[in-house]
Structure formats: structure tokens, C-alpha cells
Amino acid sequence: MTAITAIIIAPIIVFLVLVAPVWLLLYYGTRRREANMLSSDHQNILNEMTAVLERMEARLGTLEKILDVEDPRWRDKGPAQDRL
Secondary structure, eight states, X not given: OOHHHHHHHHHHHHIIIIIHHHHHHHHHHHHHHHXXXXXXXXXXXXXXXXXXXXXXXXXXXXXXXXXXXXXXXXHHHOOGGGGO
């Protein structure tokens, strides 16, 4: 091997053995973390959906209390389509 070839090949080998693996690990680790994070728009939508769900749960609880007072056996009757 000539001296010029060794001067060219040595840095390439050092790069491939030491620098490239670390570079790839850091690059793809960052990409994976970014993919797992929600954007602020998606986070806002998720928060709005959670608020709507909580209101719906409260309304359903209120409806069940009203039905329990009016007809305590309403749960035993099953869905309305079964009675048709």
C-alpha cells in the first residue's frame, strides 16, 4: 500500500468505525423521539376532545339518574330495538 493510499483510507476507516455509528444513533434517536411527540395542534385537539368526553360522561350520568327515578327497572329492559 502506498503512503497516499494509506493517508486516504485511514480517515475513511476511522470515520466508518467511530463517527458514523454514533452519528446514526443520535440522528435516528432524535427522529424517533420527534415522531412520538404530538404537535401543538394535535395536543390542542386532544385536549378539546377530552373536555367534550368529560361533558358527555356528566350528561350520561345525569340521564341515568333521571331514568333511575322514573323507572328503576329500565336497565333490565335492554335496548329499545329488542322490544320492537
